[in-house]
Amino acid sequence: MLQRDYTTSQLDVLEAxxxxxxxxxxxxxxxxxxxxSGGKDSIVMLRIAEKAFWPAAIPFPLMHxxxxxxxxxxxxxxxxRSAELGARLVVASVQDSIDQGRVVEETGxxxxxxxxxxTTLLDAIEEHEFDAVFGGARRDEEKARAKERVxxxxxxxxxxxxxxQRPELWNLYNSRIRKGEHIRVFPxxxxxxxxxxDYIRREGIEIPSIYFAxxxxxxxxxxxxxxxxxxxxxxxxxxxxxxxxxxxxVGDMTCTGAVQSxxxxxxxxxxxxxxxxxxxxxxxxxxxxxxxxxMEDRKREGYF
Amino acid sequence: MDILRFATAGSVDDGKSTLIGRLLFDSKAIFEDQLxxxxxxxxxxxxxxxxxxxxxxxxxxxxxxxxxxxxAYRYFATPRRKFIIADTPGxxxxxxxxxxxxxxxxxxIILIDARKGVLEQSRRHAFLTSLLRVPxxxxxxxxxxxxxxxxxxxxxxxxxxxxxxxxxxxGDLTFIPISALNGDNVVSRSENMPWYLGxxxxxxxxxxxxxxxxxxxxxxxxxxxxxxxxxxxxxxxxDYRGYAGQVAGGVLKPGDEVVHLPSGLTTRIxxxxxxxxxxxxxxxxxxxxxxxxxxxxxxxxxxxARPNNQPSAAQELEAMVCWMADGLKLTPRSxxxxxxxxxxARALVRDLHYRLDVNTLHRDEEAxxxxxxxxxxxxxxxxxxxxxDDYARNRMTGGFILVDESTNGTVGAGMIIDAR
Numbered sequence: 067m068l069q070r071d072y073t074t075s076q077l078d079v080l081e082a083x084x085x086x087x088x089x090x091x092x093x094x095x096x097x098x099x100x101x102x103s104g105g106k107d108s109i110v111m112l113r114i115a116e117k118a119f120w121p122a123a124i125p126f127p128l129m130h131x132x133x134x135x136x137x138x139x140x141x142x143x144x145x146x147r148s149a150e151l152g153a154r155l156v157v158a159s160v161q162d163s164i165d166q167g168r169v170v171e172e173t174g175x176x177x178x179x180x181x182x183x184x185t186t187l188l189d190a191i192e193e194h195e196f197d198a199v200f201g202g203a204r205r206d207e208e209k210a211r212a213k214e215r216v217x218x219x220x221x222x223x224x225x226x227x228x229x230x231q232r233p234e235l236w237n238l239y240n241s242r243i244r245k246g247e248h249i250r251v252f253p254x255x256x257x258x259x260x261x262x263x264d265y266i267r268r269e270g271i272e273i274p275s276i277y278f279a280x281x282x283x284x285x286x287x288x289x290x291x292x293x294x295x296x297x298x299x300x301x302x303x304x305x306x307x308x309x310x311x312x313x314x315x316v317g318d319m320t321c322t323g324a325v326q327s328x329x330x331x332x333x334x335x336x337x338x339x340x341x342x343x344x345x346x347x348x349x350x351x352x353x354x355x356x357x358x359x360x361m362e363d364r365k366r367e368g369y370f
Numbered sequence: 371m372d373i374l375r376f377a378t379a380g381s382v383d384d385g386k387s388t389l390i391g392r393l394l395f396d397s398k399a400i401f402e403d404q405l406x407x408x409x410x411x412x413x414x415x416x417x418x419x420x421x422x423x424x425x426x427x428x429x430x431x432x433x434x435x436x437x438x439x440x441x442a443y444r445y446f447a448t449p450r451r452k453f454i455i456a457d458t459p460g461x462x463x464x465x466x467x468x469x470x471x472x473x474x475x476x477x478x479i480i481l482i483d484a485r486k487g488v489l490e491q492s493r494r495h496a497f498l499t500s501l502l503r504v505p506x507x508x509x510x511x512x513x514x515x516x517x518x519x520x521x522x523x524x525x526x527x528x529x530x531x532x533x534x535x536x537x538x539x540x541g542d543l544t545f546i547p548i549s550a551l552n553g554d555n556v557v558s559r560s561e562n563m564p565w566y567l568g569x570x571x572x573x574x575x576x577x578x579x580x581x582x583x584x585x586x587x588x589x590x591x592x593x594x595x596x597x598x599x600x601x602x603x604x605x606x607x608x609d610y611r612g613y614a615g616q617v618a619g620g621v622l623k624p625g626d627e628v629v630h631l632p633s634g635l636t637t638r639i640x641x642x643x644x645x646x647x648x649x650x651x652x653x654x655x656x657x658x659x660x661x662x663x664x665x666x667x668x669x670x671x672x673x674x675a676r677p678n679n680q681p682s683a684a685q686e687l688e689a690m691v692c693w694m695a696d697g698l699k700l701t702p703r704s705x706x707x708x709x710x711x712x713x714x715a716r717a718l719v720r721d722l723h724y725r726l727d728v729n730t731l732h733r734d735e736e737a738x739x740x741x742x743x744x745x746x747x748x749x750x751x752x753x754x755x756x757x758x759d760d761y762a763r764n765r766m767t768g769g770f771i772l773v774d775e776s777t778n779g780t781v782g783a784g785m786i787i788d789a790r
Contacts, residue, residue, distance in 0.1 A: 076371050076451075080373075082616060086616040093670050117644070122597050206444075212442045232780040233466055233469075235470055235473040235771055236769045238769070240778070258445045258452075
C-alpha cells in the first residue's frame with residue numbers, strides 16, 4: 067500500500083506543467099526563443115527553462131523587445147542574468163524600427179512606444195525565423211488572455227484569431243505550422259500573480275530592485291504615478307513630487323505606473339498583493355485602460 | 371495547498387456566470403477595478419443589475435452577441451485550495467469546448483434551472499463529463515429561490531438525473547440545491563433550506579478528495595526529451611545522458627526495474643534527477659529526468675514501464691472520437707496525424723462503427739461520417755505502435771488528438787477503449 071497520499075503543492079503542479087510545455091517546444095520546434103524583459107514573469111519563465119533542461123544549457127536564445135524607454139535597473143538586470151546563464155540575448159530595438167521608417171513615433175503628452183513594439187517584435191521573429199516564441203503572459207491578467215491557448219497559433223502576419231483557436235486537450239499540444247507562421251507559447255498560463263510571487267520567494271530568485279519600495283520622483287496622471295524621466299512627456303499641470311513607491315509590473319516607462327508602497331522584501335510584497343483589491347494591470351498599465359477591448363485588439367495585431 | 375481543476379457547464383440562462391461571479395467575488399478573486407468596469411458596462415447597456423457574466427465573457431464578439439464562444443479559464447484560491455475553472459459554454463455547437471475543458475478537469479459542475487428541470491442539455495453535459503472520465507460530478511440545482519426552496523422539486527430533479535446517470539460512468543455524484551443570485555449554499559449553508567443536510571458548494575470543492583484520482587499503480591513515463599549537455603553547465607556532466615518527461619502513471623524509484631518500449635529491453639533506474647537535486651520518487655504530474663543503469667537507445671516518443679505491467683503496443687486502436695473541425699468531416703479512409711503522449715504518427719480511419727446522439731445516447735450505425743461536435747466510435751490503424759492504456763484507466767496514456775495535415779488544425783480528440 068502507498069505510504070502517503072502523494073499530494074502535490076500548487077507551485078509544484080504549476081512548475082511541472084510549465085517544464086512539460088518547455089520541453090515539448092524544445093522537442094518539436096526548430097527555432098524557439100524566449101521573450102525576456104527582466105520583468106518578474108519572464109524571470110520565473112527563465113528559471114523554469116533552466117530547470118527543464120538542466121544540466122544542459124537552455125537550448126534557445128532569449129529575446130528582448132527594447133523600447134529604449136525601459137528602466138535602467140531592469141536593463142542592467144536583463145544583461146547580467148543572460149550572461150550568468152551563458153544564454154544568447156537578441157535585443158530587438160524599437161528605436162531601430164523608427165530609424166528604418168517601419169513605424170512612426172507617437173507625439174504629445176501620451177506618446178508611448180508600447181504599440182510600436184508589435185512591429186519590432188514581428189520583424190525580429192521574421193528576421194530570426196523563430197517558429198516558437200515563449201511569452202510570460204498569464205490568463206489571470208486580462209479577460210482576452212483568459213481565453214488564449216497555451217500554444218497560441220499566429221498566422222504569417224503574426225495575428226491572433228480568437229474565434230479560430232485550436233482546441234487544446236489534456237497535455238497534448240499541436241505544434242504543426244507552415245513556414246512563416248509561428249506559435250506563441252505561454253507556459254505560465256495557469257499561474258496567478260500571487261503564484262509568481264510565491265514562487266520567487268520559494269526559489270529565492272533575484273528580481274530587479276524597482277519591484278521593492280524606493281524613493282522616486284513621480285507625478286500623477288489618471289490616478290497613476292508615472293516616473294520623472296526624459297522620455298515621459300509631463301505637462302506643467304503635472305507637478306513632480308517625491309514618494310515611496312514600487313512597481314507591480316515592469317514595462318515601458320511611459321505607460322507603467324508605480325504604486326505607493328513600503329514593501330521592501332518579498333514577504334512584504336506577498337502580503338501586499340494578497341490584500342490588494344486592484345488587478346496589477348488595472349493599477350499600473352495605461353495601455354489597458356484605453357478601451358474595454360484594448361488588449362484583445364493589440365493581441366490580434368500580434369502583441370505579446 | 372493543492373489544485374482542483376473544475377469545469378462548469380450550462381448556459382447563461384442557468385445562472386452559470388452568476389455562480390462563477392459569486393465564487394470569484396466571495397473568494398475575493400474579483401478586484402475593484404474589474405467590478406467597476408463591469409458595473410460601468412452594465413450601466414451603459416441599461417442593465418439594472420451588475421451583469422457578472424461580463425467578467426467571464428472576454429472577447430468583443432462575445433459581448434456583442436451576448437454569448438460565450440470559447441473556454442475561459444478563471445482562477446481563485448481559498449486557504450485550502452487553488453482552483454482553476456474551465457468555464458465552458460453550454461450550447462450544442464460548443465460540445466468541443468466542453469470536451470476541451472473537461473479533459474483536464476478533476477470535477478465538473480452541471481447547472482440545472484430548478485424551474486426547468488433536467489433538460490436535453492443537462493443530459494448532454496453529463497454524458498460528456500462521463501465520456502471524458504471527469505472523476506467527480508456536481509449537479510447544482512440552481513434558482514431554488516424561484517421554486518420556494520422546495521425540497522420536493524429538488525428531489526424530483528435529483529431522482530430523474532440519478533436514473534439517467536446510472537447509464538453513464540459517473541464515479542462520484544453530488545447534488546446541491548443553490549441560488550447563485552442570493553448565495554444560498556454557494557459559500558455557506560443556506561438558512562432557507564434547512565431540509566438540505568449536505569455541505570455548501572464551495573465547501574465541497576475545498577474538500578473533495580482528488581489525490582486518489584491519479585493512476586499511481588501503472589508506471590508510465592513517456593520519454594519527452596533527451597538531455598545530453600553539449601555545453602554542460604558543469605564539466606562533470608560531460609557524459610550525462612538523461613531522459614526527461616512528465617510521469618503519466620505510477621510511482622518510480624531509483625533501483626526499480628523498468629522496461630523500455632518499443633525495444634522491450636529492461637534496465638534499472640539509476641537516478642531521478644531534477645534541477646533541485648535527485649529525488650527518491652516520482653509520480654504524476656511531476657516533470658523529472660531519468661537516468662538508467664544500462665546504455666539503451668532511447669528517444670522521444672518511447673515509453674518506460676514496469677516489466678510486469680506494460681501498456682499495449684497498439685497499431686490498431688478502438689476509440690471514441692469527438693470531431694472538432696468545421697467543414698472537414700471524419701469518414702472511413704480519412705488520413706490524419708495522431709498525437710498520443712509524446713509520440714506522433716499517421717493514422718487511417720478504418721471504420722466508423724456508429725455515431726452517438728449525445729442527447730439520447732442512441733447509436734446510429736448507418737452514419738457515414740462525423741461532423742463538427744459529433745461523437746462516434748472508430749477504428750484506427752496507426753503507422754507505428756503507440757503505447758496505450760484504456761482511457762478509463764489512465765487519461766494521459768488513453769487520450770489522443772487528431773490533426774489534419776492540410777490545415778494543421780486540431781480536428782479530433784480520442785479516448786481509447788479496448789486497448790490490445
